[in-house]
Amino acid sequence: MTAPEHAGPRPAEEREALLRMPGFGSLWSDHMVTARWTAGDGWQPARTGPLAAFSLHPATMAFHYGQTIFEGLKAFWRPDGQRALFRPGDHARRFARSARRMAMPELPADAFLAAVAALTRIDREWVPQARGHSFYLRPFMIASETHLSNRPAEEYLFAVIGSPARPATAEPAPIRLWASPEYVRAADGGTGTIKCGGNYGGSYLAQREAAEHGCHQVVWLDARERRYVEEVGGSNLFFVEGDRLVTPPLSGTLLAGVTRDSILRLAGRLGLAVAEAPVTLEDWERGCRDGRITETFACGTARAVAPVGHAVTPDGEWAIGDGGTGPVTRRLLNALLDIHYGHAPDDFGWLHTV
Ligand SMILES: *Cc1c(COP(=O)(O)O)cnc(C)c1O
Numbered sequence: 001m002t003a004p005e006h007a008g009p010r011p012a013e014e015r016e017a018l019l020r021m022p023g024f025g026s027l028w029s030d031h032m033v034t035a036r037w038t039a040g041d042g043w044q045p046a047r048t049g050p051l052a053a054f055s056l057h058p059a060t061m062a063f064h065y066g067q068t069i070f071e072g073l074k075a076f077w078r079p080d081g082q083r084a085l086f087r088p089g090d091h092a093r094r095f096a097r098s099a100r101r102m103a104m105p106e107l108p109a110d111a112f113l114a115a116v117a118a119l120t121r122i123d124r125e126w127v128p129q130a131r132g133h134s135f136y137l138r139p140f141m142i143a144s145e146t147h148l149s150n151r152p153a154e155e156y157l158f159a160v161i162g163s164p165a166r167p168a169t170a171e172p173a174p175i176r177l178w179a180s181p182e183y184v185r186a187a188d189g190g191t192g193t194i195k196c197g198g199n200y201g202g203s204y205l206a207q208r209e210a211a212e213h214g215c216h217q218v219v220w221l222d223a224r225e226r227r228y229v230e231e232v233g234g235s236n237l238f239f240v241e242g243d244r245l246v247t248p249p250l251s252g253t254l255l256a257g258v259t260r261d262s263i264l265r266l267a268g269r270l271g272l273a274v275a276e277a278p279v280t281l282e283d284w285e286r287g288c289r290d291g292r293i294t295e296t297f298a299c300g301t302a303r304a305v306a307p308v309g310h311a312v313t314p315d316g317e318w319a320i321g322d323g324g325t326g327p328v329t330r331r332l333l334n335a336l337l338d339i340h341y342g343h344a345p346d347d348f349g350w351l352h353t354v
Helices: 012-020 061-065 088-101 109-122 197-201 204-212 258-269 281-289 327-340
Strands: 031-038 047-050 068-070 073-077 083-086 134-143 155-165 175-179 217-221 229-232 236-241 244-247 273-276 295-300 304-313 316-319 351-353
Touching: 031 109, 047 109, 061 134, 068 088, 068 197, 073 109, 083 109, 088 109, 088 134, 088 258, 109 134, 109 155, 175 204, 204 217, 229 236, 236 258, 236 281, 244 258, 258 273, 258 295, 258 304, 258 327, 281 304, 281 316, 295 327, 304 327
Parallel strands: 175 217, 175 304, 244 273
Antiparallel strands: 031 047, 031 155, 068 134, 073 083, 073 134, 083 351, 134 155, 217 229, 236 244, 236 295, 295 304, 304 316
């Protein structure tokens, strides 16, 4: 067992030094929120306390049977002392959907909202100020019952922790994607539409294969035919054809990203047409080679919008556009960041200030 990260709140000076170079996913704020559920009593009131390690019995069900789900959402700094959470209600609803699919108890949306707001409020000074920087919130739930039984658990633990995050994007670096010929992420009827830990655990061998081919991430193909492009690691994918955006439809194996939905709505504002339509790997390659597909980008909460520079398969590779960041990708990224940081009006009602 590891010791608690740190005892008590960090001094302001230390915090400010850390916030200058926050990294991603390795620095944690001072507090956490936890709530327990039991089959007998349902949800207990959430507690906000110091960030501390959990002590769990080796027979805790989550270790053996994989009952773990999570969310990832961001809070942004505001000059008036408030902090703005981005679309927390959508994350709350998706968290409930993930729970349902895993036969875990659903946390009511208002309890989810209260928990993320409580952590953002108490650790407000951990929300970095610079454009691109953010406070990344990680709500999650695990089966905490101690029992080696192959069934839904009777005890669960919900928690929210928070991590200051560096700019997704100061100058976006185009990524290379590997189309794995062998591994799949999700099949019809499986868990591809939710955020459960197992979806990630099953993906790392393919990610290692991607790295061996000089790629940053895997682009997943459909499980049936290995033809249709579905999504990328922890991001959704968009193709730009001039002034039209195309993204794979929510076929039942893709994660319905909140960022994906935000891009679909923002596109109209920027005069772009949108289509949710299947795209095969061959379409993508041919489209890039004949100039019809001018850009491709991945999008998700963690990195906002990330340009794709190259695609690599066992048969060869191709560049998207000139392999750099295209103008449509850049405009969409800036439009999204403008809303995050309050530099553009929040016409969609996406921000929830605390
Ligand atoms: C979280 C996630 C996304 C992106 O979802 P956002 O809500 O935009 O953060 C995309 N694909 C997978 C597999 C994910 O887990």
